[in-house]
Amino acid sequence: MTAPTDDQQAAEQYNYGSASWQGGFAQESPSWCFAAIEKSVKNSMGGAVKEQAERAYEVAAALIAIGLRDDDALPPGLLDQIHYIAAVEDADGHKSETELRPYLEVSADHDLAGLLQQVWGAPNFDDVAHVAGGALTVDDMRATIDANGLIAYGDHQHWRIVYGYTVNADSSVQAWVFDPWGGGSYTTEDYDDVRAATQLSYRF
Numbered sequence: 076m077t078a079p080t081d082d083q084q085a086a087e088q089y090n091y092g093s094a095s096w097q098g099g100f101a102q103e104s105p106s107w108c109f110a111a112i113e114k115s116v117k118n119s120m121g122g123a124v125k126e127q128a129e130r131a132y133e134v135a136a137a138l139i140a141i142g143l144r145d146d147d148a149l150p151p152g153l154l155d156q157i158h159y160i161a162a163v164e165d166a167d168g169h170k171s172e173t174e175l176r177p178y179l180e181v182s183a184d185h186d187l188a189g190l191l192q193q194v195w196g197a198p199n200f201d202d203v204a205h206v207a208g209g210a211l212t213v214d215d216m217r218a219t220i221d222a223n224g225l226i227a228y229g230d231h232q233h234w235r236i237v238y239g240y241t242v243n244a245d246s247s248v249q250a251w252v253f254d255p256w257g258g259g260s261y262t263t264e265d266y267d268d269v270r271a272a273t274q275l276s277y278r279f
């Protein structure tokens with residue numbers, strides 16, 4: 076699709092959707108909006124598409140690697156259960172270092188898989204060309220969609236995707252929003268409301 080012309084913008088209503096958008100994935104647990112948004116973007120724009128449970132595992136592993144304990148960011152019990160605790164002790168009686176259990180083993184463990192459903196984090200778009208920032212102006216949003224891009228936006232609680240927009244006869248602009256919550260939904264929202272809900276955005 077091409078960007079709207081002046082005549083089209085002057086019409087009663089104009090709709091434009093990114094041709095790159097392949098549809099969104101619903102989040103598979105209440106905590107996994109970040110993983111669902113990441114998967115949805117990468118499925119449309121390229122990048123390594125991973126299952127949501129694996130992304131939750133990677134977040135848990137990263138938190139463990141930097142020394143966070145259960146009461147900081149991880150579900151109670153996950154820290155101990157996701158590790159092998161080596162039995163060998165040194166001369167001072169200290170146990171040797173721990174080893175992270177591999178994802179395939181963790182995902183096959185029903186109890187651990189349940190704990191992973193409580194892990195939350197932020198999407199990782201390092202392998203997809205993007206520009207990170209805060210809330211976008213309406214012109215920046217439209218320019219991104221006109222170029223067949225997408226916008227992932229969110230805050231510390233939830234993430235969504237803008238994949239299109241509508242320009243109304245009164246020049247107001249509404250965004251087409253995919254929300255992964257509750258089985259996934261597609262809504263049209265006033266762009267001012269989208270901006271208000273944005274602390275961080277990624278443009279693709």
